[in-house]
Amino acid sequence: MKIQTLSSLNIIAALALAFVIGAVLMWVSGYDPASSYYSMLVTPFSDRVYLLSALAFSAPIVLTGLTFALGLRTGLFNIGAEGQVYMGALGAVIAAYFARSLAALPLALAIGLALAVLWSAVPAVLKMWRGVNEVVSTIMMNWIAYWTVIMAVSTAFANPLQPEESVKTPEVARLTPLIPGTDFTVAVPVAYIVALLMYIFLKYSVWGYRISVSGLNPIAARSYGIKPERAVLAAFALGALTAGLAGVLQVVARPPSYSLMRNLANVYGIGFDGITAAMLGRGHPLGVVLASIFLGVMQEGARHMQIEAGTPFEFVRVVQGLIILLLAVQILRRP
Template sequence: MRIPLPLLDVVLTLVTAFAIGAVVMWISGYDPIMSYRSMLFTPLLDYTYFFSALAFSAPIVLTGLTFAVGLRAGLFNIGAEGQVYMGALGAVVAAYITKSSLALPLALFIGLTLACVWSLVPALLKIWRGVNEVITTIMMNWIAYWVVIMAVSTVFTNPLQPEESIKTPEPARLTPLVAGTDLTAAVPLSYIIALFVYIFVKYSVWGYRISISGQNPIVAKSYGIEPMRSIMLSFLIGALTAGVAGVMQVVAKPPSYSLMRNLANVYGLGFDGITAAMLGRGHPIGVAIAALFLGVLQEGARHMQIEAGTPFEFVRIIQGVIILLLAIQMLKKT
C-alpha cells in the first residue's frame, strides 16, 4: 500500500521537527525521551488531559479554517488573530449590555459582526487596489490587539478583578460537560463547523467557485466566475470561524469566563491555526485532525514541565520548525 505523498510530507516534517527539538533539548540539558513521553502519551492515557487537549484544540480548528479557506481562494489570509480578538471583544460587550441568558446569542451576534467588519478592510483593499493581504491582515491584527487591550483596560474592566474584563453572566456560560475539565459545548461545535466548511467547499457551487478562482482566476472568468466575489466570500467565511473562536474563548472558558487584560486566553490562536492549516494541507478535516494534534502537544507540554522539568517553550520551537519546513515545501511547489 503506497502512502499518499502529501501525508508522507507531513509525517517527514513532524519527524524532522521532533528530531530538531530533541537535539535542542539535549543541548540545553533536558532529557528528550522523558520529555516526549510526558508530552505525547500522558494526554492520550489520562482522560482529564485528553479532554483539556480537546478544549485547547477547538479554537485552533476554527482559526485553522480561516487560513484554509483563504488558501482555497489563493490567499494567504493571516487575519484570524485580529478577528479572534474582535470576536472576544463582542462577547465582553454583550456581557456589559445584559446579565441574562441573552448575553450568549448577543455575544455571537456582536462578535461575528465585529470579526466580519474587521475582515472587510483587507478584503476590500485586495479587491479594489490589489494590496497584498499579508500586509493588511498583519496591520489589522495589531490594531485589533491594541484596541481590545484598551477596551478591556478601561470601559469593560472588571472592578472586582482589574486583571480581566467583565465576566460572562452565569446564565450565558457554556459550562464543562465533564467535571474537572475545560471540555464544553464549544468543542463539538468547532468540529461540527469544520464538517460544515468541508461540505461547503467540497459540494457547494460557491465552494467550487472559490477553489477555481484560487487555482486560476483567468480560467474562472472564462467560466463566468468572478474571482473578486470569491475573495470576498473567503474572507467573510474566515472571519465567521475566527469570530466564533473568539466568542467561545470568553463564554466557554472556565473558570474565568472573561477576557484577560493581556489577552492571554486568545493571544496566538490565529497563528496556531496557521500551523494546523498547513499541517492539514488546507483540508477542513485535515485541519481538525492537526488541531487535535496541536492540542495534545500544548496540554502535554504542561505535564512535561511537571514530570520532566522541561520548559513549555520547547513546544513553540517544535511548532516553529514545523511551519518553517512546511513553508519550504510550499515554496518548492510554486
C-alpha cells in the same frame, strides 16, 4: 507567489525534522528530549481528564485553522485569524457588559461575529481594489486588534473586582463543561460540526466550487463566468466568521474565568496555531480537525512536560514554529 498543496510525505518530513531540531535544542539547553516528548505526547492519553482537556484546546484551533484553510483554497495566504479572534472575544465582552442575562449569549455571537467580519473587510478590500498583499495587511490588522482590545479590556470593560480581566460572562449565559471536572464544553462539538459544514460547503455548494476554481486558476474561473474577486470576499468573510466564533467561545465557553484576560492570554496565539493546523491538515476541513487534535495534545502535554520533565513550556512553541516554517517553505513557491 503560487500556493501549492503539500503531500503527506512532505508533512511527515516537516514534522520529523521539527521534532529532531527541537530535541537538539532541548539537549543543548540541558533538558532530556526523550522524557520531554514522552510527557508531551503520551501523558495526555493516560487519563480521561487529560484527553478531554486536549480536545478543549483543539476547538478554537479548528476554527482558526478553517480560516487559513479557506484562504489557501482561494489562493490566499490569510493570516488574519489572530486579530479576528481578538475581535470576536471583544464582542463577547461587550455583550457581557451590556446584558446581565441569558441574552448575553446570542448578543455575544452577534457582536463578536460582526466585529470579526468587519475587521476582515479591510484586508479584503485592499486586496481586491489595490492589490495589497494579504500577508502584510493581515499582520498589521492583527497588531491593531491586539492593542485595541487590550486598551478596551484595561479601561471601559475592565472588571472592577478583578482588574486583570474583563467583565465576566453572566452565569446564566455561560456554556459550562458537559463533563464535570473537565474543560470539555459545547465549544468542542460546535467546532467539529463547523468543520464538517465547511467541508460540505466547499465540496457540494456552488459558492464552494467558485472559491476552489478561483484559487486554482483565476483565468479559467473568469472564462466560466466566475469572478475571483467575489470568491476572495467570500473567503475573507467566511474565514472571519469561524475565527470570530473561536474568540467568542473562548470567553463564553472556557472555564474557569469566562472572561477575557487583560493581556489576552486566553486568546493569544490561537490564530497562529490555526495556521499550523491548516498546513498539517493539507487545507482540508476534516484534516484540520485531526491536526488540531494533535496540537491540542501538544498543548495539554506541555503542562505535563513542564511538571514532569522540568522542560519549559516555550519549547512546544519552538517546535510549532519550526513546523510552520518548514511547511511554509514548501507551500509557497514562485512560478
